[in-house]
Amino acid sequence: MNHKIINNFLPIDYFNRIQWLLLHPRLEWFYKDYSADMNSDDGHSFVHVFWNEGKPTSDLFKEFYPFLEQLKVKNLIQLRANLLVRDNKYSKCADHIDFENSDNTTGIFYINNNNGYTLLGETKVESVENRLLLFPVNVKHASVRQTDTNRRIVLNINYT
Numbered sequence: 001m002n003h004k005i006i007n008n009f010l011p012i013d014y015f016n017r018i019q020w021l022l023l024h025p026r027l028e029w030f031y032k033d034y035s036a037d038m039n040s041d042d043g044h045s046f047v048h049v050f051w052n053e054g055k056p057t058s059d060l061f062k063e064f065y066p067f068l069e070q071l072k073v074k075n076l077i078q079l080r081a082n083l084l085v086r087d088n089k090y091s092k093c094a095d096h097i098d099f100e101n102s103d104n105t106t107g108i109f110y111i112n113n114n115n116g117y118t119l120l121g122e123t124k125v126e127s128v129e130n131r132l133l134l135f136p137v138n139v140k141h142a143s144v145r146q147t148d149t150n151r152r153i154v155l156n157i158n159y160t
Helices: 012-023 059-071
Strands: 004-006 030-032 045-052 076-085 105-110 117-120 123-126 131-136 142-144 151-159
Touching (some): 012 059, 045 059, 059 076, 123 131
Antiparallel strands (some): 004 131, 105 131, 117 142
């Protein structure tokens, strides 16, 4: 599997700021009846989209400029936060790809430590705060819900 994991991706002060923003109780989260695929029964989730279809969709988008700069983003396709709530058993969301364009990269940036994880085929990537997972956008992946914390939050970024 062609992927890259970068631990401690952001400087700790900036990471703490991003973590505080995404864990803040007043951040607006929008409910979805599905997690990854609207045509599957893979549970519900919450999302906050910061950038989509060529424009910012949240006033908080500017907080991510240093993140995008460090990632060396040339063309941002989408930036969103995903929130999964605790489950009493590990449950896997649907395998999916984010976009069809094979020239792009998907990044998953882990906001909090928990026992949930991301699957890339048979490869299991644990949810460790300040960890960045990068892989080609056309690689199928899936989230697995956590059983130990109330929230599992990741930033999902698609870019070139």
